[in-house]
Amino acid sequence: MNSGKWGISNYSRVFHQIAVDEKHPAVKLMVGETFTPSGNWSTYPPHRHERHNPPEEVFLEEIYYYRVDHPKGWGLARHYSDDGAIDFAGVIKDDTLHLIPKGYHTVVAAPGFTVYYLWFLAGEERVQIPYVDPEMRFIDQATKMIKNIEDNLSV
Structure with a gap:
């Protein structure tokens, strides 16, 4: 199992x-899980998997199954598309299912709660190539700068 940390700071x-790899033979399905700490954003910057255009993007349908670590816990999900046909922001509670056949998506855990989600991706290719919202790509540059600062401060 491949594990690690995606993002930096409050995302x-x-x-x-x-x-997700060849050790787990499947024709189309990939499975993983993400733990989003209190107050943090996840799948950030927002990304999609709706077009088959390798190496920039591979079409994958996605499902998130959310769990929250407290009965009153919650988070928020944002799901939107370039053309505006999808423009959703909603509350995530424990035992919530979010179907994402297309569109950009992101999640935030409310302060005081951890949001967990089991994710399922399925498509013609078993490869993850998320396409980051072009309006938000500058955040990837900020991530590199923050990491550089953190690395230099920890010396």
């Missing part, structure tokens, strides 16, 4: 890729 989260 970091821990992931475990459960069945």
Whole structure:
């Protein structure tokens, strides 16, 4: 199982890729899980998997199954598309299912709660190539700068 941290600072989260490689034979399905700490954003910057255009993007349908670590816990999900046909922001509670056949998506855990989600990706290719919202790509540059600062401060 491949594990690690995606993002940095208040948009970091821990992931475990459960069945995404050749050790777990499947024709189309990939499975993993993400733990989003209190107050943090996840799948950030927002990304999509709706077009088959490798190496920039590979079409994958996605499902998130959310769990929250407290009965009153919650988070928020944002799901939108370039053309505006999808423009959703909603509350995530424990035992919530979010179907994402297309569109950009992101999640935030409310302060005081951890949001967990089991994710399922399915498509013609078993490869993750998320396409980051072009309006938000500058955040990837900020991530590199923050990491550089953190690395230099920890010396």
